Amino acid sequence: MNSLILRTVAPFLTALMLLFSVFVLLRGHNEPGGGFIGGLIAASALAIYGIANGVSAVRKALWFHPMSISAFGLFLACVAGFLSMAFAVPFMTGLWVYPVVLGVEVALSTVMLFDIGVYLVVVGAIISIALAMEGREGEGP
Amino acid sequence: MMSTFLVFCLPFLGALVAPALTRRLGHNAAWPLALVPFGIFLHFLGFNAEIARGEVVTGGYAWVPAYNVSFSWLIDGLSLAFLSLISGIGTLIVLYAGGYLKGHPHQGRFFSFILIFMGAMLGLVASDSFLMLFVFWELTSIASFLLIGFDHEREAARRAALQALVVTSGGGLFLLAGLLILWNVTDVTQLSLLLSYGEEVRASPFYLAIFFLILGGAFTKSAQFPFHFWLPNAMEAPTPVSAYLHSATMVKAGVYLLMRLNPVLGGTPAWETVLPALGGLTLLVGGVLAIRQTDLKLMLAYTTVASLGLLVLLTGFGTEKALAAAALYLVAHSLFKGALFMVAGILDHEAGSRDVTRLAGLRRAMPVTFAAAVLAALSMSGLPPFFGFLAKEEVYAALSGGSLRALAFTAAAVVGNGLMIAVAFAVALKPFLGPVVMAPGSRHEAENLHEAPLLLWFGPLALAVKGLAIGIFAGFTHAVLTSPLASAIAGKPETVSASAVPHVGAALVLSLVTLAFGVLVYLGLARARAAAGRLVEDIGWGPDRGFDQAMRGLLAFSVAVTRFVQPGRMGVYMTATFLAIALALLLPPALYGEWPDLPLWPAGVPFHELAIMALALLGVGAVLAANNRLTAILALGIQGFCVAVIFLLFGAPDLAFTQFMVETLSVVILTLVMTRLKLTPRDHRPFGRKIADAAVAIACGLGFSLYLLKVVQGRFDTALTDFFNLYARTIAHGSNVVNVIIVDFRGTDTLGEIAVVMITGLAILSLIRIRKGRAAAGAEREANP
Numbered sequence: 001m002n003s004l005i006l007r008t009v010a011p012f013l014t015a016l017m018l019l020f021s022v023f024v025l026l027r028g029h030n031e032p033g034g035g036f037i038g039g040l041i042a043a044s045a046l047a048i049y050g051i052a053n054g055v056s057a058v059r060k061a062l063w064f065h066p067m068s069i070s071a072f073g074l075f076l077a078c079v080a081g082f083l084s085m086a087f088a089v090p091f092m093t094g095l096w097v098y099p100v101v102l103g104v105e106v107a108l109s110t111v112m113l114f115d116i117g118v119y120l121v122v123v124g125a126i127i128s129i130a131l132a133m134e135g136r137e138g139e140g141p
Numbered sequence: 142m143m144s145t146f147l148v149f150c151l152p153f154l155g156a157l158v159a160p161a162l163t164r165r166l167g168h169n170a171a172w173p174l175a176l177v178p179f180g181i182f183l184h185f186l187g188f189n190a191e192i193a194r195g196e197v198v199t200g201g202y203a204w205v206p207a208y209n210v211s212f213s214w215l216i217d218g219l220s221l222a223f224l225s226l227i228s229g230i231g232t233l234i235v236l237y238a239g240g241y242l243k244g245h246p247h248q249g250r251f252f253s254f255i256l257i258f259m260g261a262m263l264g265l266v267a268s269d270s271f272l273m274l275f276v277f278w279e280l281t282s283i284a285s286f287l288l289i290g291f292d293h294e295r296e297a298a299r300r301a302a303l304q305a306l307v308v309t310s311g312g313g314l315f316l317l318a319g320l321l322i323l324w325n326v327t328d329v330t331q332l333s334l335l336l337s338y339g340e341e342v343r344a345s346p347f348y349l350a351i352f353f354l355i356l357g358g359a360f361t362k363s364a365q366f367p368f369h370f371w372l373p374n375a376m377e378a379p380t381p382v383s384a385y386l387h388s389a390t391m392v393k394a395g396v397y398l399l400m401r402l403n404p405v406l407g408g409t410p411a412w413e414t415v416l417p418a419l420g421g422l423t424l425l426v427g428g429v430l431a432i433r434q435t436d437l438k439l440m441l442a443y444t445t446v447a448s449l450g451l452l453v454l455l456t457g458f459g460t461e462k463a464l465a466a467a468a469l470y471l472v473a474h475s476l477f478k479g480a481l482f483m484v485a486g487i488l489d490h491e492a493g494s495r496d497v498t499r500l501a502g503l504r505r506a507m508p509v510t511f512a513a514a515v516l517a518a519l520s521m522s523g524l525p526p527f528f529g530f531l532a533k534e535e536v537y538a539a540l541s542g543g544s545l546r547a548l549a550f551t552a553a554a555v556v557g558n559g560l561m562i563a564v565a566f567a568v569a570l571k572p573f574l575g576p577v578v579m580a581p582g583s584r585h586e587a588e589n590l591h592e593a594p595l596l597l598w599f600g601p602l603a604l605a606v607k608g609l610a611i612g613i614f615a616g617f618t619h620a621v622l623t624s625p626l627a628s629a630i631a632g633k634p635e636t637v638s639a640s641a642v643p644h645v646g647a648a649l650v651l652s653l654v655t656l657a658f659g660v661l662v663y664l665g666l667a668r669a670r671a672a673a674g675r676l677v678e679d680i681g682w683g684p685d686r687g688f689d690q691a692m693r694g695l696l697a698f699s700v701a702v703t704r705f706v707q708p709g710r711m712g713v714y715m716t717a718t719f720l721a722i723a724l725a726l727l728l729p730p731a732l733y734g735e736w737p738d739l740p741l742w743p744a745g746v747p748f749h750e751l752a753i754m755a756l757a758l759l760g761v762g763a764v765l766a767a768n769n770r771l772t773a774i775l776a777l778g779i780q781g782f783c784v785a786v787i788f789l790l791f792g793a794p795d796l797a798f799t800q801f802m803v804e805t806l807s808v809v810i811l812t813l814v815m816t817r818l819k820l821t822p823r824d825h826r827p828f829g830r831k832i833a834d835a836a837v838a839i840a841c842g843l844g845f846s847l848y849l850l851k852v853v854q855g856r857f858d859t860a861l862t863d864f865f866n867l868y869a870r871t872i873a874h875g876s877n878v879v880n881v882i883i884v885d886f887r888g889t890d891t892l893g894e895i896a897v898v899m900i901t902g903l904a905i906l907s908l909i910r911i912r913k914g915r916a917a918a919g920a921e922r923e924a925n926p
Contacts, residue, residue, distance in 0.1 A: 028884075029874070032795045033880070034880040035884070037799050037802060040802035044802060047809050073895065077891075077895060094888075096874060111885050121898055121899050122895070129902055129906065129909075133817055
C-alpha cells in the first residue's frame, strides 16, 4: 500500500504491538491474555508492517523463516511436556521454580514455556500464510 | 523365562545389524548371521526333554492387564516342532542365501528381511495370546510382501508381492474377527486357557461364525483352493525365499492354526466336512496344475499347494490316526520341499535355467546337488526308509476304511500323491540324467559347468540327509518330535509308532499303487503335461485372473467415488459442507421433537446492548447489500467485532480478546486471498442459484440458533466449573482459569491443536507454492512458445 503516513507510522506501531503481545503472553496466567492471543496480536503487528513496507521487509526483519519460528514453538511446547520425564511425573505436569532475581521473586514454569511455544506456533503459522499470500510472483514464499 | 524372551527378540536384532555386517563382510556375512537361527535352534532343543514328557512350557509378561492382553508364549509339541523347523531350516536358508545372492547389491537388505520374517514366524507359532498371534501373523504377511517384491524393479514381482499381501493379510483380518468372537464367547485371551473351553465354543451359537472366520485366515495363508493362486505367483521371489517362506514355514501357518484349534473347534460336522473336502480339492488341483508346469519352481510350488491341501484334509478328517499322519507329513514335507526348492535354485544359479525341458545331463558336473535332489525326491515319493515313507504309510493307514467317505478321500490322496511323485522324479531326475543339454544363454559353457559352492549345496544336502536320518531312527524321532506334536494337535496324549520298515497291509498296497501311478505319469510326463494344459485352457478362467478383475473393479469403483465426491468445484464443496451442517443441526430435534421453547423477550435490556446488536444486524445487512466482494468481507468484520463486544459485555474478556484478533486477521487474510485469486469483483451467480444458497445459509443459521437456545435452556452442570475455579489457583498457580485450562489442565489437547495449526500453515504454504510454480511455468511457456 503506497501511503506515506502508514509507512512512517508502521514501524512504531508494529514495535508497540509486538511489545504488547509479549505483555499479553506473560500476564496470561493470571489476567486475560495468553499465548494464543499474544500470538494473534504479534501476527497482526507483522501483517501491518507487511502491508506498509512490503513482504521482503518483514522477512528481513524476522530473520528466520516464519515456518521455522512455528516449528520452534512446537518444539518448545514438546520440551515443556517432556521435561516432566526427568522428574518422574506424568507427561505435561506443570513444574515451577521461584528464583529470586534482583530481590524480586520470579515464577518460572514449564507452563510458561509451553505458552511461549503456543505463541510462536501461532505467529509463525499465520505470518507465513499471510506473507505467502501477500508476496508477488518471483518473491519466494 | 528371560532367555526365551530374548530369543524372540534375537532375529530382529540380527535384522538390524545384517546390512552393516554385509557391507563389511560381503556374502560371508551369512556365516555369523546363521548363528542367530542356529542359536535359537539350540535354545529350543533344550525344551525337547520336557516336551517329550508331555509337559507344556508357558511364560510371558502382562502387557495391557486392563484388557487381559499379555505377551506370552506357549510351547508344546506343536509349537516346538514348528520352532525347530523354522530355526533349523532358517539356519540353512541364511547360509544358502549367502551363496545364492553373492554379490547382489542388496544382499544385506535381503538378510534383514529374512531375519525379520524368522522373528515373526517364531513369534506366531509360539504365541499364547490372541493379540500376539494376530500381530505376528500379519507381520509374516508383511515380511513375505517385502521378500516377494525383493526384485522390485520387475513388474511381475511387484504384482505378486501385492497379491500375496492382499490375500494373506486380508485373511488375517478374518482371523482377527474370529479371535475376537472367541474372546467374547469364552472370555479368555490365551490359547493355553482356550483349550479347556472346547465344549462351550462348539455349543455356542457363534460357532459357525468363528469357524468360517478362522478358516478364512487359515485358508488364505495356507493357499487352499480357491485362494491358492498367490503361492505360485510368489515364486517371483528369490529362491531362498521360496524354499523358506513358501514351502517350509509361512504357508504352514494356516495349517498350524487349524492344528492348534483342532481340540477347540474340531470334531463337529462342519469341521469334518469342509476341511477334508476343500483340502482334498486343493490336493487334486495342486497336483494337476503342477504337472502342467515346466518351470522347476512352479512345479514345486503347485505340489506345495497340493501338500498343504493334504495336511488340511488330514487335520479335518477327524481320527487320531489322521492327526498323527498330519504330524508326520508336516515334518517330512518341510524337509524334502525345502531341499528341492534349494536344488531348483542351484540349477537356476549354475546352469542358468529352471525349465525342466531345457536341462539334462548335469549329474557329472554337479554330483552333490544331484545326490541331495535324489534323496529329497525319494522322501517326497514316500519310499522306505525315508521319513516321507512313514508319513505316507500313516496317511493311508489313517484314511483307508470301509465307508464311502474314507474311500473317496483315499482315492484323492492316491491320485494327488501319485502326481506329486511324478513331479518329484521330474525335478530330481530330468535335469541330471541323459545327455548334457545346455540352456541357451546360460552363464557357463558345458565344460565349465561345475558343482555349486559349499554355501549353496550345504543346505539342501543337510535337509535331504536329515529326511533320511529321522526316518531310519524313527523310534527316537517319534519320542522327541512327532508324538508330542500329534498329542498337541489332538489335545490329548498320542503315540506315533510308524516305522520305516515296510509291513504288509492295506497301507502298503496303496503305497505301491501310488508309486506305480506316479512312475506311469512320470514316464508319460510330456503327454500328461499337454493334457493338464488343455484342461486348464478349457476352463479358461481362474482365481488368479479373478484377482486382477477384482482389483480393477476396486480401482474403477474408487475412481468413480472420487470423481463424485471431489468434482473440483469449490461451490459444490461449500454447499455440501453447509448442507451437512444444517442437516446435523436440524434433523435430530425434528426426529425426536426436541425443539427449544421460544424465549421471552427479556425485560430491561440496557440501551448499549441493544445498540451493539443493532450494529451487528447492520453489518450482516451490509454483507448482503454489498455489490463488491471486498466490501462484503469488510462488512462481515463489522458483525464480528460486534460479537466480540457482546462477549466483553457478558464477562468473557479472553473470548472477546481472541475474537477481536481473529476477526482482524481473517479480514486481512481474506482480503489478501481475494486479491491473489483475481476473482471477479462482483458476484455473478444466477438468481435461482442465489435462492438455493440463501436457503442453505438460512437453514444453517436457524439450526445454530435453535441449538444454542436448547443448550442454554438445559440444566447447567457446574461440576467442571467448580473444579477449575477451585484448583486453578491452588494446583496450577494461576488465576486466569481459561488460560490455566488451555496450558495446564488440558495442555496435551493444546499441544495437539498447535501441531495442527503448524501443519495447516505448512499445507497452505505448499499449496501457494504449487500455484506459484504453475504460474511461473505458464509464464515461461508464454515467453518461449
